[in-house]
Amino acid sequence: MQSVYEIKKEICDIGSRIYQKGFVAANDGNISVKVGPNEFYCTPTGVSKGYMTPDMIIKIDANGNKIEGKLNPSSEIKMHMRVYQERPDVNSVVHAHPPIATAFAVCNKPLDLHILPEAILTVGTVPICDYGTPSTMEIPDSLMPYIQKHDAFLLKNHGALTVGNTLTKAFFVMDEVEYFAKISMLAAQIGGIEEIPCSELVKLMDLRKKMQIPGMHPGCQKCDFRNTPKCMCKDNLPAAKACPTASEDLVAEITRKVMAAMCK
Numbered sequence: 001m002q003s004v005y006e007i008k009k010e011i012c013d014i015g016s017r018i019y020q021k022g023f024v025a026a027n028d029g030n031i032s033v034k035v036g037p038n039e040f041y042c043t044p045t046g047v048s049k050g051y052m053t054p055d056m057i058i059k060i061d062a063n064g065n066k067i068e069g070k071l072n073p074s075s076e077i078k079m080h081m082r083v084y085q086e087r088p089d090v091n092s093v094v095h096a097h098p099p100i101a102t103a104f105a106v107c108n109k110p111l112d113l114h115i116l117p118e119a120i121l122t123v124g125t126v127p128i129c130d131y132g133t134p135s136t137m138e139i140p141d142s143l144m145p146y147i148q149k150h151d152a153f154l155l156k157n158h159g160a161l162t163v164g165n166t167l168t169k170a171f172f173v174m175d176e177v178e179y180f181a182k183i184s185m186l187a188a189q190i191g192g193i194e195e196i197p198c199s200e201l202v203k204l205m206d207l208r209k210k211m212q213i214p215g216m217h218p219g220c221q222k223c224d225f226r227n228t229p230k231c232m233c234k235d236n237l238p239a240a241k242a243c244p245t246a247s248e249d250l251v252a253e254i255t256r257k258v259m260a261a262m263c264k
């Protein structure tokens, strides 16, 4: 179990990483960590996330009200609190403005190509949440259509939000989102993108299950057999168990037909 100091220090370390990686400019971005049902630590407003010290980290309650700390929480903490309300499996939220992912959010283009196994395993696809005025409830509300099926979200004309069972996981998801965006952009420039077929996706989903990767996953958004019993990749994972059933049904059906034909 981490001490309070270690938690605060880790928030500062991740803040420094997102700043060094260019995922946030100036004082942008915010990070939070859940330590109890009504206890959270978060980054302060008006401070660069690259230059934080543990004494700057604030303790807040589930409504985002300050319990402890000399600085004030970000007005964008509302979206973090909404995530914790809706997703009991989440213990950390990272919000940043990574430039290439944010450019996709500006162009209203979700990250929806199945091109990289790592990205498929981590986030699958990344949807775009409707534009909302910062600091209002519009942004938390905009997450709602996607919150139960995704761990990463693009915020229209704004940036990205990622979640995880740990702070490191939430940060790695953010890192993966920007990398996914970068490769999507470069590949589009080169031309001739070849996606990993749905038949291969089911293998990755099985792998995801075996690796016991925590969090939500949207499944394949493009499967030709989506919403039919033939679907091998099934949305809303971890429901990979639904896939073998589908193929078993198919085998049973074929066997039945073959047997029927032989008996004629």
Ligand SMILES: [Zn+2]
Pocket (backbone or CB within 6 Å): 028, 029, 076, 095, 096, 097, 158, 159
């Ligand atoms: Zn922001």
